[in-house]
Amino acid sequence: MFTNAQTDHITYDEFRTAIDSAVHQRNSAYSNAYALSIRWEDDDTRAHEDTAHFQCILKMLGLPKADELVLQPTDRTPGWTVQSSMVEMLEAARISQGKAIILCHYAGRAYHDKGAFMATAQADERPMNLGVFCLDLALDRSYYLADIDHVDVVFFLDCYYGFEASRAPPNSGDRIVEILAATGKTPRSALGLPPARNTVTGILAVEMMRRQREGHRSVEFADLVQALRGRDTVVVTPVHGLTMGASSAIRDSRLDRNSIPLELEFPLRRMPTVSSHRL
Template sequence: MTAITKQELKETLETAIERRSCNYVNSYAISFCWQTDNTNAEDDVDHFQSFLITLGLHTAEECVILEDDKTPAWTVADKLVAIMKNAHSSPGASIVFVHYAGHGMKDEFGELVFTSGSGQSFRVYAAFFHLSVNTSPYLDDASEVDMVFIFDSFGCATQELTPRKRVVEVLAAMDVQDATVSAPTDRRSVTAKLAGEVTRRKRAGAEFVELAEVIATLRAISPQEKPTHTVALGGQSICLPLRTNRSGRPANTLSTWTPKLTAVFSVHIFDQFSQDDIDELIAWIRQLSRKTSIQLVRLYETNSMCLIFEADYAIYTKLAGLRGIGLICETTNGNLLHQDQTPLHNSDLSSDEKAL
């Protein structure tokens, strides 16, 4: 297991729990689907437009990749570069939404590929992520351009520990690691779920919506195909205003309309801890817990220090993909052992039980 340093843990956690406050002056969006599609992608495009309208953003350009297109990757990349160029050159902060509806699969090299019903395809990293993340030849860290990819298909992305000012997020119907069959199925699409959840929150009087929290809610209520959320760049999730609550009353909290999804995850740290280090870490976690739901539940000394955390799932997804961090489980039920329960020791067992 790879590991991080204690300082890297502090920086990433502190970044993850902070709401990303950004007043976007400009919004851009584009939706891609295939002409030879058999996944009802046109319905997902409509849901995507509804999602944008509910958020008060500009509607999306709709790009249908034609059946006779011999270079679909270039078609997609050219469209994306044009939007990124407009976003970068516009004064003020910009947000860009990129939507795809259709089939996805892993190729023979394990890379995520989007495919048409007639065999056309393009690699997702080359067409999308190479152009938008930290290696982007078009956007540097000073660019005021945040990006959200919504894949009504499989999705995957990793992130790095280097602090970045820009944010790039990926929301998808399923993780590519679950890609045993092409996605999506005939069940309700992730785009429809997103549009429905944002509309529900707006009607409930929410003043803002954070994308990581929306996905956490959808995972909690989705019995089978669980949507995924990854922060590919920036360590935070985009938070957008809904601008509906003008009554002067406090905004509704998430607990008003969502089941709580908790993530239990491990963090491996290079540093060896003294008792003073442990006491300082516990005090720091308590400070964090005043802002969000997070607690350190176990600490083990192995070849590295192994920390076990419980936190809102939306916090975990902002850390997922970083080295040294791994998900143990997610649950809506919480810890079934009460804090005052004493662990069962060997000395508590009968002689027959010890022999088992």
């Protein structure tokens, strides 16, 4: 942060505060982990395959299997259904002992409407505001979590226009809210149509498995996204953003092995193959 509009340097106190914050975050360990994957029952983008990809990522990281929330065609208030599941998970993380991490995954259709991030089953059918009923719950502007709560959240938005959510300016604070999403370079009208291509969840899982086979012992989501963005073979380009905090929640760091480390070491086991598919 600049001291005033006429200077391009920061004060010693500002620099010290920034360093202390970074050191504090880097030396934190997660004692508890929670995960949720959301999709529509009548989805037409093969989102169920990306749920499997997300479960694969969690397994490689040694994290618990995600709860799967499948929104039913008969649900007339899907937003409230999502909010209920998110609030339950946020509350469990908030009251848990030690530092907690939440990983939330959405796969399916989405679009932007007058600044609102909307998710829908098919062709704008039964839209819900995913920003209000899901993403915003992790931020300080909601009443579910405050900066004093030791809960970091990572969102995987495997849908078009998810990149808009990652553009939000980061809020200050010790907590981390991180977003991994797809760019919007392919029109939403192409959803569910050929040619076949990988989704964001799929290419992240494949890249993690490649690194695992090469002997990597840790992973950082921001680094994964940066590496994938530089490859011409990637059809759906991932993006990464922070809406709270100063660094990725999943990053290199060797910490207490009795808790879940920020480096999230790969278990020494083979993982199933993740195939490419039509989104």
